[in-house]
Amino acid sequence: MFTPFTAVDYPASRFISQLRQTTLHDFPWLSLTEIRFDLQQFDSALFSFYAIPQPAHLSQAVNKRRAEYLASRYAARIALTSLGISDFLLDNDADRAPIWPAGIIGSLSHTAQRAVIVCAAVRPQRMAGVDVELLMKADSALELSEIIVSADELIYLKQCGIPLTSALTLAFSLKESLYKAVYPQLRQFMDFHSAEVIALNGETGQARLRLTRDFSREFPAGRQFIGYFQQQQDEIITLVVDDVHPAGD
Incomplete structure (x- = not known):
């Protein structure tokens, strides 16, 4: 399904164990960014370390939710940087759908150990959605x-x-x-x-x-x-x- 993954450089920490990108064989215009992380190694100081602002509504949230947010938003930043958009912080609208930059379509999903982002330039009729799950x-x-x-x-x-x-x-x-x-x-x-x-x-x-x-x-x-x-x-x-x-x- 995918072309070979390419490793992406990132500031080293025990929290993130892997960061890589690929495309689909049939859709080379679609970028997929995957990050693997260790929930047990999460610390709130990592928000500053990875330059991802922690939302106020997560300040009292459990570590699992904060770790998943940090990993997915950092992966989104890397994904968008590969499309030439730097320092964009992915937010959500009132329906909790991600708000992507103008001219970009995207989708994200995560488990407690993995976050995946797909994104691409907008074109008429172009759609993309991704989901990751642990086997039921x-x-x-x-x-x-x-x-x-x-x-x-x-x-x-x-x-x-x-x-x-x-x-x-x-x-x-x-x-x-x-x-x-x-x-x-x-x-x-x-x-x-x-x-x-x-x-x-x-x-x-x-x-x-x-x-x-x-x-x-x-x-x-x-x-x-x-x-x-x-x-x-x-x-x-x-x-x-x-x-x-x-x-x-």
């Missing part, structure tokens, strides 16, 4: 299955050749990526049944999703999107990039 526990995946997928989707996932726990985690993550990709243009809430997974190929790491309801003229029921995914041990990353146009368009 088998019992949790089954308990959440009715929230994540429809009965028909569950039948498909059981037959797609991917272990069901992984397939359900992928379905969850792919729908998160889809929501992040379309939200800047759609600006409407989507639940997990607003789209369905109609193809999931473990060999190619590609998926296809389809909207199940009409949102707008640009986002009607039946519109399809392509997704990409990769699983490494207990971690999953998914991306939804651009849209799949009907044949002949």
Whole structure:
């Protein structure tokens, strides 16, 4: 899915263990920045060390939340610097969606040990969303299955050749990526049944999703999107990039 990663220089600390960047084979215009960090090594002094202002609303937050914020915002700064935008601090709007610089589309996601940013220059119809997840526990995946997928989707996932726990985690993550990709243009809430997974190929790491309801003229029921995914041990990353146009368009 990705071209070879390139390591990025950064001020050394025990908190950040790795910082690297890559692109997608099929979408070389899309930059992906990944940072790995150790929650146990977090200290509030690291905000100053990495020159990331700590928001007032996080001053009393638990270390986990502050560490994830620091890692994701530092990764965003590195990602935007690679696009020629220096010293930009990523903020959120009233809907908690990231506010990217003018002329840039982007998406971010994190776990308690990893933050990932994708961003690119704006172009008409260009969309990108990313999500990272830890593999669900088998019992949790089954308990959440009715929230994540429809009965028909569950039948498909059981037959797609991917272990069901992984397939359900992928379905969850792919729908998160889809929501992040379309939200800047759609600006409407989507639940997990607003789209369905109609193809999931473990060999190619590609998926296809389809909207199940009409949102707008640009986002009607039946519109399809392509997704990409990769699983490494207990971690999953998914991306939804651009849209799949009907044949002949």
